[in-house]
Amino acid sequence: MSKKILVIGASGQIGTELVEGLRDRFGAEDVVASDIKEPQVRQSGPFALVNAMDRRGIERVIDKHGISEVYLLAALLSATAEKDPAFAWKLNMESILIILELAREGKLRKVYWPSSIAVFGPTTPKDKTPQHTTTEPSTVYGISKLAGEGWCKYYHQRYGVDVRSIRYPGLIGWKSAPGGGTTDYAVHIFHEAIKKGAYTSFLGPESTLPMMYMPDAIRATIDLMEAPVEQVKERGSYNLAGLSFSPEQIAAEVARHIPGFKMAYAPDERQAYADSWPRSIDDSAARADWGWKPQYDLTAMVDDMMAHLRTKLKAS
Numbered sequence: 001m002s003k004k005i006l007v008i009g010a011s012g013q014i015g016t017e018l019v020e021g022l023r024d025r026f027g028a029e030d031v032v033a034s035d036i037k038e039p040q041v042r043q044s045g046p047f048a049l050v051n052a053m054d055r056r057g058i059e060r061v062i063d064k065h066g067i068s069e070v071y072l073l074a075a076l077l078s079a080t081a082e083k084d085p086a087f088a089w090k091l092n093m094e095s096i097l098i099i100l101e102l103a104r105e106g107k108l109r110k111v112y113w114p115s116s117i118a119v120f121g122p123t124t125p126k127d128k129t130p131q132h133t134t135t136e137p138s139t140v141y142g143i144s145k146l147a148g149e150g151w152c153k154y155y156h157q158r159y160g161v162d163v164r165s166i167r168y169p170g171l172i173g174w175k176s177a178p179g180g181g182t183t184d185y186a187v188h189i190f191h192e193a194i195k196k197g198a199y200t201s202f203l204g205p206e207s208t209l210p211m212m213y214m215p216d217a218i219r220a221t222i223d224l225m226e227a228p229v230e231q232v233k234e235r236g237s238y239n240l241a242g243l244s245f246s247p248e249q250i251a252a253e254v255a256r257h258i259p260g261f262k263m264a265y266a267p268d269e270r271q272a273y274a275d276s277w278p279r280s281i282d283d284s285a286a287r288a289d290w291g292w293k294p295q296y297d298l299t300a301m302v303d304d305m306m307a308h309l310r311t312k313l314k315a316s
């Protein structure tokens, strides 16, 4: 049976790059991008404007294109969600429940939904955080991701829905802009370093968080979705680790490329969200079940980011 993919939230930080990755792998015409806003980049394949909370609208896109798999990425992230908790809960929950229902009704064969390190909270062990551990999130974003994981597991166990998920760490890429996360500083730093030679971090110097370079995250996502069904044993969401670093560590790496680079620190409300999250993640379940292995360490990531972003910013 042929595979037709719909990406909801395709104009965001992950969506922009995931659509590209999926189109490279499965062909531009077989990957439909959708969002409530226009894409950040020129599309090489179909695009539909649709709201992730509009079940009818999503069904129309599914029917029109004969969609068999959905990647649902639309969400409010940690910092934005705290500004409007009620709306964050509504968007983050309604969207996943619509897709799980469509899958239960047999309209979809497979679903991807991202969770986050934000499911963890102050009572979670901070280093090498295990796959199964205390999850008492303190942000509304984390609460919604934890509830979503519960729903995914429930729909899998009760209705046999093939839904797969990863708890992403902070994601860093040069192709798309991040939107509203606590880990966004690790993207902003590159833009400001190249443009101004200086950056003021909204997290303090020692805030170590789990992070990942986007090419690793995209590869992990597609690999998990392509893994044989019997290899996918976690039906809540998989822990995934790439690298862990603090603002002062990434600043030192950036300074290798930008001599005289100046880093300052002005922690804001996002510091509290960061403080509630782990420093590093144990991803042995993902490694054992479907062969996950990251490729980029901090130096390799910074070198690659710098090279691509310099070219991109020069061209713009």
Ligand code: SER
Pocket (backbone or CB within 6 Å): 077, 078, 079, 115, 116, 117, 118, 141, 168, 169, 170, 171, 180, 181, 182, 183, 184
């Ligand atoms: N990057 C996300 C955030 O900072 C964490 O999942 O909100």
